[in-house]
Amino acid sequence: MRVRVSIDEMRNIVYILFNGVMTDELLISTYAQLSHYVPDNEETATLIDFSEVTFGEVTSRAIRELAASPHLAPKNRLSVLVTPKEVTFGMARMFEILGGEKRPGLRIVRSIDEAYALLGIHKLEVRMLNEW
Numbered sequence: 001m002r003v004r005v006s007i008d009e010m011r012n013i014v015y016i017l018f019n020g021v022m023t024d025e026l027l028i029s030t031y032a033q034l035s036h037y038v039p040d041n042e043e044t045a046t047l048i049d050f051s052e053v054t055f056g057e058v059t060s061r062a063i064r065e066l067a068a069s070p071h072l073a074p075k076n077r078l079s080v081l082v083t084p085k086e087v088t089f090g091m092a093r094m095f096e097i098l099g100g101e102k103r104p105g106l107r108i109v110r111s112i113d114e115a116y117a118l119l120g121i122h123k124l125e126v127r128m129l130n131e132w
Contacts, residue, residue, distance in 0.1 A: 006126035019052040024062035067099030
């Protein structure tokens with residue numbers, strides 16, 4: 001699995017693109033790493049794109065663990081998850097339901113165009129921060 005973290009500094013949006021096969025271990029370790037790139041404030045929106053992900057062995061246990069985690073969870077931050085596939089959408093909804101009190105700004109959409117509409121933009125102008 002590959003992860004690319006970029007930032008649109010003008011609009012204060014961190015864009016995270018996942019690509020490849022996702023497993024419990026990769027999802028949990030990557031989620032914790034991302035806290036180093038996302039400022040702990042409510043002014044920075046996050047756009048997390050799962051469009052290029054295939055879920056391999058992601059279990060409900062991992063989703064529950066992430067939902068309970070404090071990472072990437074300022075109360076009013078707008079966080080948009082792009083989840084076009086049924087399996088990623090289902091996992092995202094489980095994450096939302098289990099951790100909704102911690103993340104009232106979480107939104108789940110099916111396309112990048114829907115995400116852009118929520119963020120009030122037409123496209124991102126990003127600078128890459130890291131890739132692994």
